[in-house]
Amino acid sequence: GAVVSQHPSRVICKSGTSVKIECRSLDFQATTMFWYRQFPKQSLMLMATSNEGSKATYEQGVEKDKFLINHASLTLSTLTVTSAHPEDSSFYICSAPVPSGIQYFGAGTRLSVL
Amino acid sequence: DQQVKQNSPSLSVQEGRISILNCDYTNSMFDYFLWYKKYPAEGPTFLISISSIKDKNEDGRFTVFLNKSAKHLSLHIVPSQPGDSAVYFCAARREPLYNNNDMRFGAGTRLTVKP
Numbered sequence: 001g002a003v004v005s006q007h008p009s010r011v012i013c014k015s016g017t018s019v020k021i022e023c024r025s026l027d028f029q030a031t032t033m034f035w036y037r038q039f040p041k042q043s044l045m046l047m048a049t050s051n052e053g054s055k056a057t058y059e060q061g062v063e064k065d066k067f068l069i070n071h072a073s074l075t076l077s078t079l080t081v082t083s084a085h086p087e088d089s090s091f092y093i094c095s096a097p098v099p100s101g102i103q104y105f106g107a108g109t110r111l112s113v114l
Numbered sequence: 115d116q117q118v119k120q121n122s123p124s125l126s127v128q129e130g131r132i133s134i135l136n137c138d139y140t141n142s143m144f145d146y147f148l149w150y151k152k153y154p155a156e157g158p159t160f161l162i163s164i165s166s167i168k169d170k171n172e173d174g175r176f177t178v179f180l181n182k183s184a185k186h187l188s189l190h191i192v193p194s195q196p197g198d199s200a201v202y203f204c205a206a207r208r209e210p211l212y213n214n215n216d217m218r219f220g221a222g223t224r225l226t227v228k229p
Contacts, residue, residue, distance in 0.1 A: 001160060009155075034217075041123075043221040044158070044203065093157050101146060101207070103217065105157030 002028050002098050006106025013084055014114055021079045021109045023050075023094030029074035030096035034103065035067070038091045047092075050077040084113045117141045118206050120220035128228050133191040135223050137204030140185065144206035144218075149178060149189045152201045152222070161202075162189070194227045201225070 003026040013019050023033055033050040048069055049057040056069035066088075068080040077096075081088055089112050095103040119138045127133045137147075145166035150158035164171040164178045164187065171178050177190045191198055201224050207217035 004157070006157065044219045046217070091155075095157075102148065102160050102163060104160060105150075107157045108155065110155065 001102075002026075002096070002104040004094065004096050004104045004106045006094050006109060008109060009107055010110045010112075012112045012114065015085050016083055019081045019084055019111060021081075021092055021094070021111075023077045023079070023096070023106050025075045025096045025104075028096070028098060030077075031074060032097060033071065033077040034095045034097075035069065035077075035079050036093045036095065038093060038108075044093065050079075052077075081111065084111070086113045089113045116221075117144075118204055118218045118220040120202075120204055120223050122223050123221070124224040124226070126226045126228060127194050129196055130193045133189075133194045133198065133225055133227065135189040135191075135202050135204075135225065137187050137189075137220050138185055139187075139206045139218075141206070141218075142185070143208060146207050147178070147180060147187050148205045148207075148217075149176075150203045150205060150219075151198075152203060158203055191225075194225075196227045196229050199225055199227050 005024045007022045031052045035047045036044040037047050038044050047062045050069045050071040052071040071077045093108040095105040097103045117140050148163040149161040151161050152158040162173050162176050162178050164180050169180050180187045201222045203222045204220040
């Protein structure tokens with residue numbers, strides 16, 4: 001299957017700092033990538049759709065200014081959590097679809113804000 | 115609005131027996147369904163999918179059944195192996211033909227296969 005690389009796998013930061021998470025499709029191009037958030041023992045919640053060459057589409061209730069998304073190329077999307085606070089601590093996962101519609105996921109990033 | 119539901123948070127089966135994981139959906143516009151497997155601290159791994167034009171899709175030990183009238187699908191794993199122990203997520207979306215990004219996940223079912 002297709003490979004999606006996500007980095008870093010874990011980050012610990014102080015409250016008020018910004019954190020950037022990268023998502024790369026390694027062996028295919030992705031004009032669209034997705035960013036999810038997972039709370040403990042809960043499902044994956046779609047946060048936003050990252051679109052190459054245009055603005056990201058955010059789900060209802062997700063703050064655009066808080067979670068900045070940049071789809072810099074056909075193989076890279078970044079999620080920046082700005083001015084992170086403890087309530088932003090979570091597991092963030094990106095995915096990219098192949099033409100068949102199957103989404104392939106990155107390994108996820110565990111963010112802990114102190 | 116939970117459009118995809120997995121009502122069993124956990125399931126425990128003996129090695130060699132069948133595991134049956136269930137999933138229900140409410141949105142009748144969904145016509146493409148996927149199962150993902152997830153280990154702790156890792157991203158979900160695609161397992162198997164089924165289009166609404168089919169009622170069964172089989173891949174090795176994994177079979178997905180779809181009952182469109184009941185808006186219900188299930189994943190059968192037989193025989194179950196200890197390495198199958200993971201959280202299984204059901205997901206649903208529009209057919210890729212529509213290029214629709216709206217894929218929704220269930221809450222997951224934690225499967226434990228005992229040796």
